[in-house]
Amino acid sequence: MSSLPAEDRPQPKSLTDLFVSFTLLALQGFGGVLAIVQRELVEKKRWMTREEFIEDWAVAQIMPGPNVVNLSLMVGGRYFGLKGAMVALAGMLTVPLVLVLLLAVVYAQFAGHPGVAGALRGMGAVAAGLIAATGLKLFGALQKNVLGMRLCIGLGVLCFVSIALLRIPLAYVLLSLGVLSCVLAYRRLKP
Numbered sequence: 314m315s316s317l318p319a320e321d322r323p324q325p326k327s328l329t330d331l332f333v334s335f336t337l338l339a340l341q342g343f344g345g346v347l348a349i350v351q352r353e354l355v356e357k358k359r360w361m362t363r364e365e366f367i368e369d370w371a372v373a374q375i376m377p378g379p380n381v382v383n384l385s386l387m388v389g390g391r392y393f394g395l396k397g398a399m400v401a402l403a404g405m406l407t408v409p410l411v412l413v414l415l416l417a418v419v420y421a422q423f424a425g426h427p428g429v430a431g432a433l434r435g436m437g438a439v440a441a442g443l444i445a446a447t448g449l450k451l452f453g454a455l456q457k458n459v460l461g462m463r464l465c466i467g468l469g470v471l472c473f474v475s476i477a478l479l480r481i482p483l484a485y486v487l488l489s490l491g492v493l494s495c496v497l498a499y500r501r502l503k504p
Contacts, residue, residue, distance in 0.1 A: 323359045325392050328400045334358065335385050335404030340412075346381045348447040360388065363454040375487055381405065459501050460494065468494060 325331040334353070341349045347370075355366050373383035382405050389401025423429050455465045472490055475481045 325360065325397075328393060328397065331389055331393065331397055332400045332404040335389075335401045336408050338381075338385075339405045339409045342381070348443040350381055350384065351447050351451065354388065360392075363451060364457055367451055367454050367458075375491060459498050464497065 338350055338353055351366055354361050355363055369384055369387050373380045376383045385401040385405045386398045389397035455462050458465055468490055472486055475486045
């Protein structure tokens with residue numbers, strides 16, 4: 314991925330472009346949009362580098378609310394200030410909200426059907442696969458991380474073990490490992 318200076322990189326042409334882009338992102342991402350957002354914003358539109366995406370995604374994850382909504386606010390704000398943040402947010406929420414309400418009405422009619430339950434389980438497996446594939450795709454960007462590849466992998470493994478195996482609540486893991494990561498990064502960046 315080329316690391317063009319921020320002013321030389323492509324960016325949204327207008328608030329309408331921002332709204333339409335985030336609406337299309339939201340409509341593609343049923344069950345998880347990480348893979349789609351990364352592909353669209355980094356690879357296709359090139360509004361962000363992989364490193365910027367990883368950094369912004371990390372911030373979006375620790376903020377309250379859905380990760381992709383937080384990311385849309387950051388991207389919109391980066392290019393158009395508060396107005397851009399609100400337009401990106403509207404793009405992420407308006408059409409999907411209407412669709413979800415319509416789907417809720419349909420689901421209420423067919424919730425007891427075994428085929429519907431099976432389809433939902435299958436979609437969950439696909440979403441997990443997309444998240445894993447995106448993580449592998451972004452793995453190379455850790456080489457440029459201030460903490461270094463080994464420490465990042467160690468923190469990732471520690472996070473997985475804490476949540477998946479030890480069943481420590483996510484809030485505690487984020488707070489402890491997040492603070493530890495910030496302190497380590499600050500020490501390495503300090504002149």
